[in-house]
Amino acid sequence: MSEEPAGGDLARLRRLNARTVVGVLRAEAPLTLTEIAAQAGLSRATVEDVIRELAGRGWIAEAERTAGTVGRPARRFRFRADAGRVLGVEIGTHTVRALVTDLDGRTLGAARSAVDPSTGRRRRLAAVDRVVARCLEKAQVAAAEVYATGVATTGLVDGAGRVMHADSPPEWTGVDLTEHVGRLVGGSVLVDNDSRLAALAERWRGTARFADDMVYVLAGPRCGSALISNGRLLRGFSNAAGEIGALSAVRWSDAPGHLMAWAREHAESPQAEQDPKRVFAAARDGDRSAATAVRRYVRDLAVGTSALVLTLDPQLVVLGGEFSQAADLLVEPLVAELNRTCVRTPEVKASTLGEECAVLGAVRLALDHAEQLPLERSAGL
Amino acid sequence: MSEEPAGGDLARLRRLNARTVVGVLRAEAPLTLTEIAAQAGLSRATVEDVIRELAGRGWIAEAERTAGTVGRPARRFRFRADAGRVLGVEIGTHTVRALVTDLDGRTLGAARSAVDPSTGRRRRLAAVDRVVARCLEKAQVAAAEVYATGVATTGLVDGAGRVMHADSPPEWTGVDLTEHVGRLVGGSVLVDNDSRLAALAERWRGTARFADDMVYVLAGPRCGSALISNGRLLRGFSNAAGEIGALSAVRWSDAPGHLMAWAREHAESPQAEQDPKRVFAAARDGDRSAATAVRRYVRDLAVGTSALVLTLDPQLVVLGGEFSQAADLLVEPLVAELNRTCVRTPEVKASTLGEECAVLGAVRLALDHAEQLPLERSAGL
Numbered sequence: 001m002s003e004e005p006a007g008g009d010l011a012r013l014r015r016l017n018a019r020t021v022v023g024v025l026r027a028e029a030p031l032t033l034t035e036i037a038a039q040a041g042l043s044r045a046t047v048e049d050v051i052r053e054l055a056g057r058g059w060i061a062e063a064e065r066t067a068g069t070v071g072r073p074a075r076r077f078r079f080r081a082d083a084g085r086v087l088g089v090e091i092g093t094h095t096v097r098a099l100v101t102d103l104d105g106r107t108l109g110a111a112r113s114a115v116d117p118s119t120g121r122r123r124r125l126a127a128v129d130r131v132v133a134r135c136l137e138k139a140q141v142a143a144a145e146v147y148a149t150g151v152a153t154t155g156l157v158d159g160a161g162r163v164m165h166a167d168s169p170p171e172w173t174g175v176d177l178t179e180h181v182g183r184l185v186g187g188s189v190l191v192d193n194d195s196r197l198a199a200l201a202e203r204w205r206g207t208a209r210f211a212d213d214m215v216y217v218l219a220g221p222r223c224g225s226a227l228i229s230n231g232r233l234l235r236g237f238s239n240a241a242g243e244i245g246a247l248s249a250v251r252w253s254d255a256p257g258h259l260m261a262w263a264r265e266h267a268e269s270p271q272a273e274q275d276p277k278r279v280f281a282a283a284r285d286g287d288r289s290a291a292t293a294v295r296r297y298v299r300d301l302a303v304g305t306s307a308l309v310l311t312l313d314p315q316l317v318v319l320g321g322e323f324s325q326a327a328d329l330l331v332e333p334l335v336a337e338l339n340r341t342c343v344r345t346p347e348v349k350a351s352t353l354g355e356e357c358a359v360l361g362a363v364r365l366a367l368d369h370a371e372q373l374p375l376e377r378s379a380g381l
Numbered sequence: 382m383s384e385e386p387a388g389g390d391l392a393r394l395r396r397l398n399a400r401t402v403v404g405v406l407r408a409e410a411p412l413t414l415t416e417i418a419a420q421a422g423l424s425r426a427t428v429e430d431v432i433r434e435l436a437g438r439g440w441i442a443e444a445e446r447t448a449g450t451v452g453r454p455a456r457r458f459r460f461r462a463d464a465g466r467v468l469g470v471e472i473g474t475h476t477v478r479a480l481v482t483d484l485d486g487r488t489l490g491a492a493r494s495a496v497d498p499s500t501g502r503r504r505r506l507a508a509v510d511r512v513v514a515r516c517l518e519k520a521q522v523a524a525a526e527v528y529a530t531g532v533a534t535t536g537l538v539d540g541a542g543r544v545m546h547a548d549s550p551p552e553w554t555g556v557d558l559t560e561h562v563g564r565l566v567g568g569s570v571l572v573d574n575d576s577r578l579a580a581l582a583e584r585w586r587g588t589a590r591f592a593d594d595m596v597y598v599l600a601g602p603r604c605g606s607a608l609i610s611n612g613r614l615l616r617g618f619s620n621a622a623g624e625i626g627a628l629s630a631v632r633w634s635d636a637p638g639h640l641m642a643w644a645r646e647h648a649e650s651p652q653a654e655q656d657p658k659r660v661f662a663a664a665r666d667g668d669r670s671a672a673t674a675v676r677r678y679v680r681d682l683a684v685g686t687s688a689l690v691l692t693l694d695p696q697l698v699v700l701g702g703e704f705s706q707a708a709d710l711l712v713e714p715l716v717a718e719l720n721r722t723c724v725r726t727p728e729v730k731a732s733t734l735g736e737e738c739a740v741l742g743a744v745r746l747a748l749d750h751a752e753q754l755p756l757e758r759s760a761g762l
Contacts, residue, residue: 013394156724165724212618213617213618225692227692229610229615230613232611234610234693235694236594236693236694236695237593237594237694237695237727238694239694240694240724240725241692241694242692242694243691243692243694243724244688244691244692245691246691246722246723246724247684247687247688247691247722248722249630249631249632249687249688250630250631250688251630303628303630306628306630307628307631307688307692308692310621310624310625310626310627310628311606311608311622311623311624311625311688311692311693312615312622313616313617313619313620313621313622313623313624314617314618315618341627341628341629342627343537343546343621343624343627344619344621346618
């Protein structure tokens with residue numbers, strides 16, 4: 001090349017370089033310029049420039065110098081996780097949760113509130129307002145400081161953050177969550193289905209950390225799924241991917257019924273709450289009718305799971321949702337069923353993240369968005 | 382930035398720029414330097430450098446000057462589609478095909494040979510050798526000139542080009558096609574399942590040209606599928622994605638049987654070939670038992686198709702395979718079934734590429750690979 005690249009080319013190169021440097025510093029302890037240059041595959045001069053620019057914008061800071069053995073210690077730089085705040089919100093049928101973190105996903109504040117399943121739209125949204133306010137207060141973060149917010153909701157969500165369809169809670173179909181949550185905080189609001197965000201969380205901090213191809217199966221009062229392929233959530237053309245449970249042939253609509261029916265038949269009184277999870281306790285205690293109900297549940301759950309496994313050939317199936325607490329009863333027979341039907345049976349693991357799974361995924365969604373910001377802002381560098 | 386970027390950065394920038402310029406010139410008629418610079422978003426000086434380098438390597442040529450209205454016409458450049466040759470091979474149960482094209486996918490030579498379904502591995506591979514040799518001869522291309530070869534085969538193929546499993550033809554499981562075809566021609570050999578490559582072809586030149594999310598359904602004596610998401614083939618963790626037909630609950634294993642059974646019952650003699658396609662002709666002629674067989678076929682085909690649609694939420698379903706010639710009888714009732722079961726019914730279209738579909742996809746696979754070559758080779762530029 002005969003001359004220095006012109007303006008447009010340099011801007012492109014600088015964006016690339018800024019992304020690389022931020023990536024290196026996020027993944028590591030504080031590094032010297034020489035170390036950053038080596039890991040990023042960039043020249044020292046370029047790294048110096050990028051660091052100067054990103055430091056000016058608050059994304060990178062000099063770490064405290066530690067005394068070396070000989071002479072003056074080299075300057076080290078670190079990513080400033082406190083340069084931004086993100087918010088995660090989960091709106092479920094029984095609970096509303098919020099979580100504020102820094103850019104490394106470290107919790108700065110959390111809040112939750114139980115909600116009656118019969119609560120309608122207006123009062124449910126009011127609970128969201130209260131939980132978000134409480135969470136921000138605990139974290140001592142002003143609403144305007146929030147860089148990005150992820151929202152996990154039950155139901156099918158369109159690309160603009162409106163609930164297209166939800167069987168429950170009442171009046172939930174049609175609610176515009178981007179608009180509602182956008183009035184509470186600054187920054188962008190991103191909304192997605194709770195199973196999908198639970199899958200993101202499993203890949204971030206849960207049991208699927210190294211799986212680029214993963215099927216998440218929601219095992220709860222309703223069966224659901226979320227799919228990750230090549231490291232990305234599969235959303236589909238109209239954001240409706242993962243709805244295989246709607247096909248009666250794969251039996252997911254029948255599966256939880258085996259547990260419900262047992263709980264109903266074995267209720268201590270007709271008024272007692274029919275918690276299907278009681279069947280797992282009874283099965284562990286050697287109750288044969290409970291064991292039969294669990295076996296029927298797994299057999300039906302396996303049909304839809306096989307369909308997903310055969311379609312996507314994932315590395316891993318993660319069993320999530322409230323019934324995944326009974327992994328000791330479910331995983332082994334589920335694997336046996338998959339062995340019967342699948343070309344290759346992937347590993348099957350239960351979620352380890354528990355009830356926080358969806359709100360953690362909402363934080364991850366917000367972080368994915370926030371991570372674009374330093375790069376965009378330094379684009380004109 | 383205070384100084385000129387260093388060596389490593391420049392190499393990266395140059396690769397990026399070369400890719401951009403090749404992309405612009407492939408998509409367009411011959412362009413002037415100014416036009417290339419505008420479309421690529423690069424400086425004229427950079428474009429001049431890239432063009433000089435790529436021309437030196439044979440990938441770009443100066444187009445003939447056409448007289449302008451005033452003064453000397455500007456120089457124009459074009460991508461040289463004849464800078465490389467690619468080969469596509471299809472090895473089916475009944476036919477072996479080969480196709481040689483230039484880098485624009487223009488046919489330079491084609492050959493095919495019928496093969497008896499009972500033919501074993503050795504004789505089938507010998508047919509491949511003959512068809513490839515004949516095709517290269519027609520195209521007047523030496524085996525060593527082939528840049529890259531795509532191979533479409535029936536069966537499940539592993540990532541290294543070996544057939545993991547094939548119900549037919551005989552002795553096909555275990556054959557190493559990368560190795561066998563690699564002995565016939567120069568360059569890389571890439572092997573994949575015929576349904577997948579048919580899907581690639583539909584997206585390249587067929588009915589799915591604008592669909593980034595697409596399900597290809599192979600409707601033939603065997604049902605099969607291939608999936609494209611975000612513009613990329615879904616291959617899965619062990620290259621076994623798309624095998625939903627193995628799950629009996631989705632009825633693909635039963636579906637073709639309705640047509641076969643009708644053909645058997647209505648054979649003119651027990652020795653007559655039982656071509657299931659005769660049922661379509663009879664159904665069009667108003668034969669009620671034929672119409673019933675077709676209706677049952679579609680009903681079963683729809684179960685597996687619904688499972689794929691609900692899982693992936695594609696923009697488009699393409700019906701391929703030999704039965705897709707009866708699209709007039711199949712598409713409308715298939716859509717009606719999908720309407721009953723799916724959250725959103727995608728568009729359903731029949732393949733328009735006919736029997737050449739898989740070999741064309743094999744060419745596309747080879748082209749995708751070949752298109753990396755000018756960039757790799759100019760990396761040290």
